[in-house]
Amino acid sequence: MFKGTIIQYFHWYIPNDGNLWNNLRADAPRLKSLGFSAVWLPPACKCADGINGTGYDIYDLFDLGEFDQKGSVKTKFGSKDEYIEAIKAIHDHQMQAMVDVVLNHKAGGDELEKITVVRVNPDNRKEAVSEPFEIEAYTKFTFPGRNKKYSEYLWDSKCFTGVDKAKGIDGNGIFRILNNNGDNWQDMIYDENGNYDFLMFNDIDFRNESVRGELNYWGKWYYDQVHFDGVRLDAVKHMPYWFYNEWLDELRKNTGQEIFAVAEFWSPGETELLVKYLEVTNGRVSLFDATLQQNFHHASRQGKDFDISKIFDDTLVKIHPEKTVTVVSNHDTQPLQALEAPVEVWFKPIAYSLILLRDGGYPCVFYPDLYGGHYKDKDKQGNEQEIWLQKTENIEKLLQVRCDHAYGIQRDYFDHPNCIGWTREGDGEHSGCAVLISTGDEGNKNMEAGKRYAGRIFFDALGKRNEEVTINEDGWGNFFSPAGSLSVWIEKI
Secondary structure: OHHHOOEOOOOOOOOOOOOOHHHHHHHHHHHHHOOOOOOEEOOOOEEOOOOOOOOOOOOOOOOOOOOOEOEEOOOOOOOOHHHHHHHHHHHHHOEEEEEEEOOOEEEEEEEEEEEEEEEEOEEEEEEEOOOEEEEEEEEEEEOOOOOOOOOOOOOOOHHHHEEEEOOOOOOOOOOOOOOOOOOOOOOOOOOOOOOOOOOEEEEOOOOHHHHHHHHHHHHHHHHHHHHHHHEEOOHHHHHHHHHHHHHHHHHHHOOOOOOEEEEOOOOOOHHHHHHHHHHHHOOEEEEEOHHHHHHHHHHHHHHHHHHHHHHOOHHHHHHHHHHHHEEEOOOOOOOOOOOOOOOOHHHHHOOOOOOOOOOOOOEEEHHHHHHHHEEEOOOOOOEEEEEOOOOOOOOHHHHHHHHOOEEOEEEEEEOOOEEEEEEEOOOOOOOEEEEEOOOOOOEEEEEEHHHHHHEEEEEEEEOOOOOEOOOOOEEEEEEOOOOOEEEEEEEEE
16 A cells, blocks of 8 residues: 655755755655655756745756856756756655646846836736836846757747836836737636736746747656656646646656646635636646645644644545645745744644544655754844744654554544544554544543454553553553643554
């Protein structure tokens, strides 16, 4: 039985020392030993901000740290050769490489163009707040450092729907480009801000057939360079769904591989939109469960005032577990980022037990939750903050229990607002486990482990409780949890 676990091997503030690929290559044996099946890598293409770019300010798709562009040859994470070696190490240790694909926008154009635009209301992009007028914007991409190697395609204003900067105009705005590709923004599957096609930088127009042809060509080129196994698709909320239907079909056909795809449609509390996206993409992608991550955030802040028995209410993993990637945190939700929704330290082991030790969903562990993290940045008020992210307590033990015991029939006991639990009966090759969580006082619950365990003894693998639990002849045991924490019970051999 496949029991995969992803690690997101980066966060927003990874040092820009060009060493991430080398670190990953050295770390691959440990990741495998912890039970990871896939490694999600940050965007590897050259950024507008060169070695300081996070990967999402995408400049040249064909520069994986090979050309002297934007002030450096390497990206923030290393050189192309180091990237290829890191992916080879992933494959050598029987894990999959999942690359981050950023096709919503481009940044750092090389030359100005005069273009006709209308300025729109940021809160309602369907509303023009100016008559058509002419601006100069960096919409021409010639990639002089690459000098047409790999691709001769040159991007210009006909490739974009809009921009957020114009020469001679102070501050940012949203300027919709008037061209021959359509009279308005591209159609989205929902109506936030009237139309949320535009997100940032130069927004790519997928109605342009030559653009789609270039991106289809790039997908096969990228695969041929590094032989990735999966893709994480950035910002699909701001892209027409039909584009990725076409792009993924072409990628899978051209490579002959059933490339795994998980898309970022970040809309917490609006799970119906995620369900709709799964429907219109017709099984081509999985999605991150934004609502579950939000529930973890709120539960960690509210403590015993949050009804933990409802933690999976309205989540995607409850509706479509086979198409859901579950997360506790990611680079967008970490402190000081745009979608900031941190999960408090005390609750993180609980949250990870809820995605690692249960049936359903494809769990993803965030880099600082395994390694810790430290950085400084400004908050939304402009004040500098220093952030220390602690490694999640017992994360290695939870990963080990996932590998060794989280199998078989699952029985749920979500019957109390502050104390919930479940058991996994195990299968022919693995013994099971019992998990009890308390977000209030210490708790206990009578739960069925299975008759196969009658007379056997269970102990807390996390060492939170010292007592042992003997399973009765009917397969039941009375399990315990410390206050504001959890215990994970496995058979004593």
